[in-house]
Amino acid sequence: MTMSRRQFVGSVAGAGITSLAAPHFLSAQPSEPIRIGLLAAKTGPLASGGIDMDLALTMFLRERENTLAGRKVELIVADTAGVPATARTKAQELVEKNNVHCIIGPLAAFEALAIADYLTEKEMPTLGVAAAEDMTQRHPSPWFVRLTSTSAQCAYPLADYAAKELKYKRIVTIADDFAYGHEMCAGFQRSFEDSGGKIIQKIFTPLATPDYGSYVAQVKTGDAIFLGTAGSNGFRFLRQFIEYGLKDKMAVIGGMTALDESVLRNMGDEALGILTTSWYSAELDNPLNKAFAPAFRKQFKYDPGYYAGSTYVSGEVLEVALKSIKANVEDKKALMAAIRGSNADTVRGVIKFDGSGNAIGNVYIRKVTKSDGRLVNSVIKTYPDVTQFWTYDKAAFLKNPVYSRDYPPAQNLEQ
Amino acid sequence: MKWIGVALVAGSLLLPPLFAGDFYINLASQILIAAIFALSLNLLVGFGGMTSLGHASYLGVGAYISALLTSRYGFGHGAAALLSIVGTTAMAAFFGVIALRASGLGFLMITLALSQVLWGLAYRMSNVTNGDNGIAGLTRPAPFGISLDSPISFYWFALIVATFALVMMATFVSSAFGSSLKGVRDQPRRMAALGFNPWLIRWITFVYAGFWGGVAGLLYVYYHKYMHPTSLSTTSSAEALLGVIAGGSGTLGGPAVGAALVVLLKNYVSAYLERWNMLLGLVFLFIVLVTPTGIVPGVSRLTTRLRGGER
Numbered sequence: 259m260t261m262s263r264r265q266f267v268g269s270v271a272g273a274g275i276t277s278l279a280a281p282h283f284l285s286a287q288p289s290e291p292i293r294i295g296l297l298a299a300k301t302g303p304l305a306s307g308g309i310d311m312d313l314a315l316t317m318f319l320r321e322r323e324n325t326l327a328g329r330k331v332e333l334i335v336a337d338t339a340g341v342p343a344t345a346r347t348k349a350q351e352l353v354e355k356n357n358v359h360c361i362i363g364p365l366a367a368f369e370a371l372a373i374a375d376y377l378t379e380k381e382m383p384t385l386g387v388a389a390a391e392d393m394t395q396r397h398p399s400p401w402f403v404r405l406t407s408t409s410a411q412c413a414y415p416l417a418d419y420a421a422k423e424l425k426y427k428r429i430v431t432i433a434d435d436f437a438y439g440h441e442m443c444a445g446f447q448r449s450f451e452d453s454g455g456k457i458i459q460k461i462f463t464p465l466a467t468p469d470y471g472s473y474v475a476q477v478k479t480g481d482a483i484f485l486g487t488a489g490s491n492g493f494r495f496l497r498q499f500i501e502y503g504l505k506d507k508m509a510v511i512g513g514m515t516a517l518d519e520s521v522l523r524n525m526g527d528e529a530l531g532i533l534t535t536s537w538y539s540a541e542l543d544n545p546l547n548k549a550f551a552p553a554f555r556k557q558f559k560y561d562p563g564y565y566a567g568s569t570y571v572s573g574e575v576l577e578v579a580l581k582s583i584k585a586n587v588e589d590k591k592a593l594m595a596a597i598r599g600s601n602a603d604t605v606r607g608v609i610k611f612d613g614s615g616n617a618i619g620n621v622y623i624r625k626v627t628k629s630d631g632r633l634v635n636s637v638i639k640t641y642p643d644v645t646q647f648w649t650y651d652k653a654a655f656l657k658n659p660v661y662s663r664d665y666p667p668a669q670n671l672e673q
Numbered sequence: 674m675k676w677i678g679v680a681l682v683a684g685s686l687l688l689p690p691l692f693a694g695d696f697y698i699n700l701a702s703q704i705l706i707a708a709i710f711a712l713s714l715n716l717l718v719g720f721g722g723m724t725s726l727g728h729a730s731y732l733g734v735g736a737y738i739s740a741l742l743t744s745r746y747g748f749g750h751g752a753a754a755l756l757s758i759v760g761t762t763a764m765a766a767f768f769g770v771i772a773l774r775a776s777g778l779g780f781l782m783i784t785l786a787l788s789q790v791l792w793g794l795a796y797r798m799s800n801v802t803n804g805d806n807g808i809a810g811l812t813r814p815a816p817f818g819i820s821l822d823s824p825i826s827f828y829w830f831a832l833i834v835a836t837f838a839l840v841m842m843a844t845f846v847s848s849a850f851g852s853s854l855k856g857v858r859d860q861p862r863r864m865a866a867l868g869f870n871p872w873l874i875r876w877i878t879f880v881y882a883g884f885w886g887g888v889a890g891l892l893y894v895y896y897h898k899y900m901h902p903t904s905l906s907t908t909s910s911a912e913a914l915l916g917v918i919a920g921g922s923g924t925l926g927g928p929a930v931g932a933a934l935v936v937l938l939k940n941y942v943s944a945y946l947e948r949w950n951m952l953l954g955l956v957f958l959f960i961v962l963v964t965p966t967g968i969v970p971g972v973s974r975l976t977t978r979l980r981g982g983e984r
Contacts, residue, residue, distance in 0.1 A: 301950060337943055342807055342901040347703070347940045354696035371809045372899040390806065435797075436805035464796075465805070663799065 291330040292580070292587050295352035296569065297363035297373075302340035303466075304489070306520055307365050307565040311387070313558060314566035315362065318573035321553075327580035329587075338364050342372035349373040353380050359587040362572045363387050365565065367409075367437055377401060383594045385572040387565070391441050392660050394616035394646060401590075403597055403615040405571050405604075406564070407537045407646075409438050410445020410661060412514040413486070414648040415621045415641040416535035417446045420511060421453035423639075424533075426481035428458045432473065432495065433486030433513075435462035437662075442486040442513050444661035447668060449648060456670035462663065467491065470498045477504065478672060485512035492516035493525055500528050509533075517626060519563030522633045529626045529633055537617070538567040538606045539624050539635040546574075547605040561634065571604045578602040616646045686832060698824040699896075700940060704933045705831040706892045709838045711916040711928035713885030718914065719923030720846050721878045722858035723773075724781050726910050727788030730768070731886025733905030734791060735761040736894035740808045741801070750814030758887050765883020769876045788910055795902035807901035811894060821895065831892055838885055843925055845881060854878055912939075915953075919960045921967025930968050 296315055298308035312335050324331050334356050336348035345364055352358045353376075360383040364370055370388035377384050378399040386393065386402055389409040393402060420426045431446060433439030439462060447457045459478045463470065474495070477483060483499070485492050492512060499505060505528070512534040515521075519540050522529060540551040540561035550570060554562040562570070579596035580587070587593050598611045609619035621644040624635035647655045659665050693701075710732055717723045738757035742748040748756070772783040795802045802808070813821040821827045845851055856864045857871040865871055894900055903909065912935050920931025938956065943949035964971025 300947065337947070337949075339943075341903050342899060343897055343904065344939070346897055346899065347699070348944075350699055351696055351940075351944060354694060354699070368805055368807050368901055371807055372897070372901065375810060375898060436799075 289329070291332040292326060292585065293332045293334060293356060293358040294576070295349075295356060295358035295361040296333060296335045297338050297345060297348060297352070297361060297365075297369070298335060298569075299340035299365055299369070300335070300337040304340040304366055307489070308337070308340075310520060310563065310565040311363060311365060311569040314554065314562060315569035315573055317554065317557065318570050322577070326577050327583075327585035329580070329585035334358060338369050340366060340369070342368050345369040346372050346376065349376055353377075353382055359383070359590075360385065360576065360593065362569055362576075374399060374402070381590055383590055383597060385576065385597070387568045387572075389438055389441070391646070394612075394614040395656060396660060398614035400615075401594060403611050403617075405575055405609060405617050406568050407514060407621070408445075408616060409441035410448075411616075411644060411646050411648075412535045412537055412621050413442050413446040414449040415644055416484075416511060416513070416533070416623060417449035417455070418453060418641075419533075419535075419623050419639060420482065420484075421450055421455045424482075424509075426455060426509070428456050428480035429482050429484055429511075430459040430461070430477055430480045430508075431457055431484040431486060432461040432463065432477070434465050434488055434491055435663075436465055438488060439486045440663045441661040443484070444666060445648075446484055446486070446513070448666050451670070457668055458670060458672045460668055460671065463491075463495075465491070467494075470495045474498050474502050474504065479507055482509040482511050485510065485516040487513070488515045490521060490524070493521045496525075496529070496532075511535075515564055517635065518565075519561040519635065520565065522563075522626065522635065523560045525633060527628075527633075530628065532626045533638075534624050534626075534635060535621060536564065536624060536635070537619055537621055538564060538571075539622055539637050540567075541624070541629075541634050541636045542605065542607070542622070543637070544605070544607060546603065550605045561632075567605060571606055571609070574604040575600050575602045575609070610643075612645055614646075618643050618645045620644065695824045698828050700936070702824070702828045702831045702896055703940065704936045705828075705835040706889055706896060707913070707916065707932035707936050708929035709835050709885060709892065710889035711913050711920070711932035712838060712842050712925070713882045713889060714913050715917045715922055715924075715928040716842060716845070716878055716882040716885075718917050719921075719928070720851065720854050720858065721875060721882075723776070723875060723879070724914070725772075725784040726781050726907065726914060727768075727784030727786075728882070728886055728913055729905050729907070729909035730784075730788040730791050731761050731765060731883045732890040732893055732909065733795065733902075734764055735887030735890025736900055736904060737795065737802065737808075737890075739891055740811055740894050740900040744808055744811055750812075754814070754891055757891060758884065761887030761890065762880060762884045765880045765886070766876075768883070769879035773872060773875050773879065785907065785910075788905065788907065792902055792905040792907070795905050802900075802902065805902065807899055809899050811898040811900070813895045813898065827896065831896070834888065834892060838888060839925070839929075842885065846925070850874070850877070915957060919957055919967060921964075921969035921971070924967070924969050927967050927969035934968070 298311040299305060300308045319331055319333055336352055338345035338348050362385045365387050367388045367390035370386060378401050381401055384402045386404040387406055391408045394404050431443045433443045458480050461473055463473050510532045514536040517532055517534045551562055578600040583592050583596045601610050607620040609617045612618055621641045622637045623639040625638050626633055627636045714728045717725050735757050738760045739753045742753035768787050772780055775783055796804055821830050853869055854874055857874050861871045916931035916935045917928045919934055921927025938953050946952055
């Protein structure tokens with residue numbers, strides 16, 4: 259049964275390396291391998307992100323010859339198809355059938371929320387990617403950490419930058435009409451208005467919008483428009499925005515997925531000069547990323563972005579944690595404590611975890627520029643050690659309701 | 674011969690919990706839920722000749738009502754289950770009046786449109802349904818104080834409900850009313866001439882199918898402990914319809930077999946095969962080409978032919 263299993267260890271490319279080093283492993287490996295489960299949407303509308311997650315993690319393990327902290331690793335990838343019910347069945351499969359020691363992923367908030375209770379109940383160490391705010395705020399789990407960012411975590415610094423350095427006063431926000439978009443725009447609005455700016459219009463578009471024409475026509479003229487979109491929506495909106503000649507009238511700035519590297523590779527020069535914010539950029543100038551990003555590009559012909567970065571960082575954090583517990587993954591409590599205390603140096607910079615398991619790390623303001631004939635997100639400013647609470651008091655923050663379409667209320671909308 | 678078959682089926686249903694791991698028991702529970710759902714759709718498609726592409730409405734609404742009542746309004750599971758079944762059945766009664774104005778392709782399009790309306794509502798009315806985030810933190814009921822939280826206890830629960838559902842639907846179609854339903858399917862004009870009211874017969878069947886769709890929805894939400902608008906999507910309806918057609922519409926065992934096939938392909942084979950949805954398509958193509966009436970009728974025809982050959 260396990261023969262036909264899509265396991266990394268069994269893959270042809272991995273087998274070559276493993277067989278060369280096999281004698282060494284046999285002597286050094288008293289126990290069975292560490293089993294890591296990856297929940298990624300590899301089919302359906304979220305597939306491009308999910309495939310990147312798989313590629314980057316596979317690459318991470320291959321670079322280490324499938325061995326972390328001296329113990330062999332087996333990667334089991336389960337396809338959630340971007341459907342919550344399937345994500346749950348797949349999580350059960352990883353836990354109950356494959357007996358994994360920890361889980362990485364999944365990508366979408368609704369997938370993560372569908373399995374959160376289950377993973378907590380099964381006490382399964384989880385390194386999350388999805389951004390839903392409350393998973394590390396009002397409903398944290400002792401078994402969950404997030405290595406990326408909450409929906410709003412990266413939006414705060416951009417709002418600060420827009421108000422203080424770009425001197426924008428009036429901004430329009432547009433985002434996908436689901437929690438990720440709501441939460442990101444709410445965080446952006448809060449930080450921007452606290453710095454003296456005004457959100458004059460908030461537009462939310464359905465996740466699957468075939469034509470943005472009617473929304474582009476609604477946009478009021480302000481200093482800038484903030485794109486809180488995910489997937490290819492930012493790219494599609496922007497194309498129509500430019501066709502309507504609006505890019506000459508107002509600036510465009512974007513959240514952490516709006517002009518992700520995976521979107522950027524489909525765009526032309528019209529994207530030049532757009533500012534976005536993220537916890538990662540393929541252009542980051544640190545030794546780890548200088549090795550990772552070019553290697554990824556060499557292998558797959560495009561830059562790693564949010565999704566590839568997320569699982570690579572997961573691998574790095576996991577490796578540090580495993581080293582500190584001597585790869586004894588059977589002790590789940592110790593593993594979880596080690597993950598939370600890892601303070602790992604990763605391709606996104608050093609990340610720590612706060613008390614609720616959310617990453618504290620650098621957030622980068624990036625500008626689309628051209629380098630070697632392709633568009634890249636070059637870093638123009640670093641906000642160091644940004645937390646999910648930004649500059650706000652944690653206790654007061656948690657007393658408020660979770661960010662939504664209507665909270666915090668927009669006071670400055672123009673009719 | 675027939676008893677051997679019955680014993681085989683009963684054995685395969687009663688034995689899994691004794692040796693299989695949790696994952697397989699959970700898979701079996703999902704098959705049972707999908708089977709109830711497919712059986713209820715089969716009342717319309719197979720016995721009533723009314724092909725519906727919106728049956729997920731009943732599963733989704735039944736599940737949503739229970740999820741909302743228990744999580745948001747503090748209802749107990751008993752009251753919530755009752756209200757959810759009543760609500761779903763009432764909705765089926767109303768939708769039936771609208772959908773049965775047409776037949777054939779028109780009927781299919783109306784059911785599709787109605788289910789799309791509900792799907793859209795579930796997505797967009799985020800202050801009620803919590804939209805794309807779904808409703809999390811749900812619990813399973815504990816009938817007579819027996820907790821259903823373990824995979825095995827839930828399996829037994831689902832098996833009891835599924836058996837009851839199968840018996841009830843079998844009784845329905847083998848009753849005199851069931852015969853008139855088949856009559857209306859094949860010869861509506863003649864039935865009308867004989868003094869039957871085809872519309873009423875269809876409508877009652879529609880409501881009854883909606884009722885069992887709601888029951889499947891309850892089990893669905895108990896099983897997943899999470900609710901998301903995708904449960905109301907056309908994909909959800911279409912999967913059930915595929916199960917009915919693949920297994921053999923108009924038979925009692927067929928939809929259950931077809932539903933099991935869909936669940937297994939979707940949740941089990943997908944672990945071994947990246948392009949599992951392509952395989953799903955190929956399997957259905959194969960079924961349609963080889964046994965156009967579905968697996969169960971095809972297999973029984975095969976066995977009779979084999980037995981005939983032996984003689």
